[in-house]
Amino acid sequence: MILLAFIILFVAAAIGYVINIRAAQAMRDGGAPLHSLVGFHGMFSALVVLVPVFVLILAWIALADPLIQRLVAASLPEGTFDGLGTGAIQLIMAEINSLAGGRVFGTPEPWKIEAAERLVGYERTADVALVVVVTIAVIALIAFARRTVTPEFRARQGSEGIVLRLMGFCAVFAVFVTVAIVFALVYETSKFFSMVPVTEFLFGLNWEPQIPIRADQIAAEGAFGAVPVFLGTLVIATVALTVAIPVGLMTAIYLNEFASRRVRSVVKPFLEILAGVPTVVYGFFAILVVAPWLRATGASLGIDVASNTALAAGSVMGIMLIPFISSFADDALSAVPQSLRDGALALGATRSETMLNVLFPAAIPGIVGGVLLAVSRAIGETMIVVMAAGLIARMTINPLDSVTAVTVQIVTLLIGDTAFDNPKTLSAFALGMMLFIITLGINVLALRIVRKYREIYD
Known part of the structure; x- marks a missing residue:
C-alpha cells in the first residue's frame, strides 16, 4: 500500500x-x-x-x-x-x-x-x-x-x-x-556508565560482554575493558593504511604526471571499478584467497599464522582504500595551477623534482582529505573484519593473530531481539560514542593540517 x-x-x-x-x-x-x-x-x-x-x-x-x-x-x-x-x-x-x-x-x-x-x-x-x-x-x-x-x-x-x-x-x-x-x-x-565504571571501560584489558542468564550465574557477569577492541581496530587500520597510502599516492602521482593518455584512460576506469566493489566481495577475497595464502606461506616459513588475521583483513582493506586516496590525490594535483608546473620546468627542474618540490606540497590539503577519508573508512569498516579478522578481542599488536574491531563488536552486540536495560547491549553505544569522539578528533586534526598547509594562488 x-x-x-x-x-x-x-x-x-x-x-x-x-x-x-x-x-x-x-x-x-x-x-x-x-x-x-x-x-x-x-x-x-x-x-x-x-x-x-x-x-x-x-x-x-x-x-x-x-x-x-x-x-x-x-x-x-x-x-x-x-x-x-x-x-x-x-x-x-x-x-x-x-x-x-x-x-x-x-x-x-x-x-x-x-x-x-x-x-x-x-x-x-x-x-x-x-x-x-x-x-x-x-x-x-x-x-x-x-x-x-x-x-x-x-x-x-x-x-x-x-x-x-x-x-x-x-x-x-x-x-x-x-x-x-x-x-x-x-x-x-x-x-x-551508570552500570559499568568509566575507568574499567577505558582502561580495562579484558573484553567479554555478557550477562548472566540465571541469578546464581556469577561467571557471566561480563568484562567491559575496551582496550583490546580499540587495539584491534588500530592494528587493522594501520595495516590497511600501510598498504593504501603509499600505493594510492604513487598511483596518483604516476597517473597525473608521468602516464600517457592511453595508460591513464585504461588505469583510471579500473580504479573507479575497484572503488565500486562491495565490501562483502573484498571479505570473500580475504577469507578465501589472502588468508589461506598467508597460512600456507607462514607454514612454509615455520611461522604460526591464525586462520583469521589482522594482516589478511588489513591488506584487503588497504586494496579497497587505494581508489579513494588515489582519486583525491589525483584531483588535488590536477587542481594546482598550471603556472606553477610551467614555472618549475622553465627554471630547469625535472618532472620528478617539479612533482616532489612544487606540485605535491601545493596539493597537501586535498591529499590530506583523501587520506583522512581512507582513515574513516578503515575505522568504520565491518564486513571485511568480520569475515577475515575474527570476533575475539585480544591484547596483541601482532598482525598474524586474530583480532576484532569496534564496528564488529557493535554489530555483534545488537544482533537479534535486544533489550536496552543491560550493560551488554548498552556497551555497543559506549563503543559508538568513543568511535564518534575519535572520528571527530581526526576531523579536527585534518582541519588544522589543511589550514596550516593551505596556500592561495592568484
Whole structure:
C-alpha cells in the first residue's frame, strides 16, 4: 500500500504539471500576457502536489507503526506487563509481531494470537487510510494549483520559493539528525556508565560482554575493558593504511604526471571499478584467497599464522582504500595551477623534482582529505573484519593473530531481539560514542593540517 501511495503521488504530480502547462499555453495563445513562462506554471503545480504529500507519506510511515504498537499493547489483557522489565515487554511485543508476520514458534497463548490478528487489522486499516488520504490530498492540491494559473501569477517566484524552502528544510533536518544521533549516543552511553565504571571501560584489558542468564550465574557477569577492541581496530587500520597510502599516492602521482593518455584512460576506469566493489566481495577475497595464502606461506616459513588475521583483513582493506586516496590525490594535483608546473620546468627542474618540490606540497590539503577519508573508512569498516579478522578481542599488536574491531563488536552486540536495560547491549553505544569522539578528533586534526598547509594562488 505504501508503494501504491507513492505511485499515486508521482502520477498526480505529473498530471498536475500537464494540466497547468496546457492551461497556461491556452491562456497565452488567447493573447493574455503571462508573467512567468509556461514551464514554471507546470513546475509550480508539480511541486505543490509533490512536496507536501511526500512529507505526509514519510510522516505517516514514521508514526503509524509506533501508534499501532501502542494500540496493540493497550489492548492486551489487563496485568500482562505487571512486574515485567523493559526487556521482557519487548520480547512479548516481538513475539506478537512475529505471529502477525506468519512466523509461529511453538504453541503461543491464545491472547497473543488475538493480539497478532488485531495488529494485522490495524496495519491494513492504516494502509487503506494512507491511500485514501493521499488521493484526497493530491486531488485538492491539483485543483488549488490549477486555480493559480492567471496572467499575473508569479509562477517562477512561487516555484523557486518552494525549492528554497525545501533546501532550507533539508539543511535544518541534517542538523537535527546529527544532534539527535549525538543525543542518543550520549543518553545510552550514560546509562551504560551508570552500570559499568568509566575507568574499567577505558582502561580495562579484558573484553567479554555478557550477562548472566540465571541469578546464581556469577561467571557471566561480563568484562567491559575496551582496550583490546580499540587495539584491534588500530592494528587493522594501520595495516590497511600501510598498504593504501603509499600505493594510492604513487598511483596518483604516476597517473597525473608521468602516464600517457592511453595508460591513464585504461588505469583510471579500473580504479573507479575497484572503488565500486562491495565490501562483502573484498571479505570473500580475504577469507578465501589472502588468508589461506598467508597460512600456507607462514607454514612454509615455520611461522604460526591464525586462520583469521589482522594482516589478511588489513591488506584487503588497504586494496579497497587505494581508489579513494588515489582519486583525491589525483584531483588535488590536477587542481594546482598550471603556472606553477610551467614555472618549475622553465627554471630547469625535472618532472620528478617539479612533482616532489612544487606540485605535491601545493596539493597537501586535498591529499590530506583523501587520506583522512581512507582513515574513516578503515575505522568504520565491518564486513571485511568480520569475515577475515575474527570476533575475539585480544591484547596483541601482532598482525598474524586474530583480532576484532569496534564496528564488529557493535554489530555483534545488537544482533537479534535486544533489550536496552543491560550493560551488554548498552556497551555497543559506549563503543559508538568513543568511535564518534575519535572520528571527530581526526576531523579536527585534518582541519588544522589543511589550514596550516593551505596556500592561495592568484
